[in-house]
Amino acid sequence: QKEVEQNSGPLSVPEGAIASLNCTYSDRGSQSFFWYRQYSGKSPELIMFIYSNGDKEDGRFTAQLNKASQYVSLLIRDSQPSDSATYLCANYGNNRLAFGKGNQVVVIP
Amino acid sequence: ETGVTQTPRHLVMGMTNKKSLKCEQHLGHNAMYWYKQSAKKPLELMFVYNFKEQTENNSVPSRFSPECPNSSHLFLHLHTLQPEDSALYLCASSQEAGNSGTIYFGEGSWLTVV
Numbered sequence: 001q002k003e004v005e006q007n008s009g010p011l012s013v014p015e016g017a018i019a020s021l022n023c024t025y026s027d028r029g030s031q032s033f034f035w036y037r038q039y040s041g042k043s044p045e046l047i048m049f050i051y052s053n054g055d056k057e058d059g060r061f062t063a064q065l066n067k068a069s070q071y072v073s074l075l076i077r078d079s080q081p082s083d084s085a086t087y088l089c090a091n092y093g094n095n096r097l098a099f100g101k102g103n104q105v106v107v108i109p
Numbered sequence: 110e111t112g113v114t115q116t117p118r119h120l121v122m123g124m125t126n127k128k129s130l131k132c133e134q135h136l137g138h139n140a141m142y143w144y145k146q147s148a149k150k151p152l153e154l155m156f157v158y159n160f161k162e163q164t165e166n167n168s169v170p171s172r173f174s175p176e177c178p179n180s181s182h183l184f185l186h187l188h189t190l191q192p193e194d195s196a197l198y199l200c201a202s203s204q205e206a207g208n209s210g211t212i213y214f215g216e217g218s219w220l221t222v223v
Contacts, residue, residue, distance in 0.1 A: 004151070032209040043199055043214040044152075088152070092209040096165070099152040 003027065006089050006100035014108050019076040019083065021103045026070070027093030033065055033072045036088040038102065044088055048074065079107045112136040113215035115200050121221045122190065130185040130218045132200030138213075140206035141183040143175060144199040146217070152199070158183060159206035190222045 036044035157165035174186040203212040
């Protein structure tokens with residue numbers, strides 16, 4: 001079982017719409033969860049972290065954590081072309097940060 | 110510009126060459142990491158150093174040799190690599206390894222083995 005799983009395939013959203021990304025993880029003991037954004041040819045940059053169940057909002061981004069169901073999601077409201085990137089989910093489990101394969105988001109003007 | 114600086118940004122090397130990747134962090138962190146990122150695969154953790162001591166080697170082939178002379182500098186020495194080693198190599202740092210804190214990445218070194 002993969003430590004962190006993200007849905008495959010690019011997600012295309014019209015400009016101004018909400019982009020929704022999901023991630024599941026296997027380690028029930030995981031305490032911290034991260035979303036990184038990676039533009040093509042660039043390194044990952046942290047956009048959100050969440051430790052507690054529920055929602056955490058930061059500008060147009062909302063992270064949602066459900067530890068009972070072992071999933072974490074990221075919502076991007078009012079999507080902009082500059083949001084076009086690959087989004088990596090990561091969680092701290094087994095004393096290491098494990099990453100998913102990433103979800104590509106394409107915002108269509 | 111990030112607090113983690115990697116050089117060179119691009120490297121092309123033959124299979125018999127010896128080269129090194131360098132990483133420097135200016136964040137006052139005590140943990141440093143090497144990750145490998147290949148197309149269509151998740152980020153793979155290679156090595157972890159905490160307070161200059163190697164705490165993790167994720168079954169990395171010996172043709173990759175890390176060196177951490179102090180908490181601010183990390184090297185990855187490369188020798189007799191294979192074409193499948195071509196990838197983006199990312200250095201990262203965090204306050205301390207294993208404390209579930211945020212890690213910050215450098216811009217990466219694109220390696221092509223010919």
